[in-house]
Amino acid sequence: MSNPGPSKESMERIRRLVANYTRKSGTTTHPDPEVTEAVVLGLARHLDELGKPLCPCRFYPDKQQEIKRRSWICPCDEMQIYKYCHCLLFVTESGLPITEYLPPEHPGRDAYGLVRDPTPDKGRLLKHRAEERERERHARQS
Numbered sequence: 001m002s003n004p005g006p007s008k009e010s011m012e013r014i015r016r017l018v019a020n021y022t023r024k025s026g027t028t029t030h031p032d033p034e035v036t037e038a039v040v041l042g043l044a045r046h047l048d049e050l051g052k053p054l055c056p057c058r059f060y061p062d063k064q065q066e067i068k069r070r071s072w073i074c075p076c077d078e079m080q081i082y083k084y085c086h087c088l089l090f091v092t093e094s095g096l097p098i099t100e101y102l103p104p105e106h107p108g109r110d111a112y113g114l115v116r117d118p119t120p121d122k123g124r125l126l127k128h129r130a131e132e133r134e135r136e137r138h139a140r141q142s
């Protein structure tokens, strides 16, 4: 039997999350709707499986443990601190993730160069937690 996919309820919850968070953060979804749909499906699957929208673009040795840490529950710490979405769910109109606020040695800067934030007055509600985030990123390569 084929996999039925995520529940309708979870898909709707994630679509609402995406609509609300693009508005709040001043970002847009990717110009290729298939990119967005793949991430939405992954988030909805995690919502069904774990009860939380854990980022679908990463590998986790233990998903339950990861839920307790909270760093990768969407919108994740990197999004709320740096406005950087490595899944390309929350991006600029040209489909690039914002990298302007990332530390210079962050892999996102290597991958995309400097991408300026077109709406600097929006988002980054957790920007005061950047030092804490960097300690975590180095301590567990996360």
Ligand code: SF4
Pocket (backbone or CB within 6 Å): 039, 054, 055, 056, 057, 072, 073, 074, 075, 076, 077, 078, 079, 084, 085, 086, 087, 088, 089, 090
């Ligand atoms: S990188 Fe962060 S903001 Fe982007 S989809 Fe994953 S959890 Fe959400």
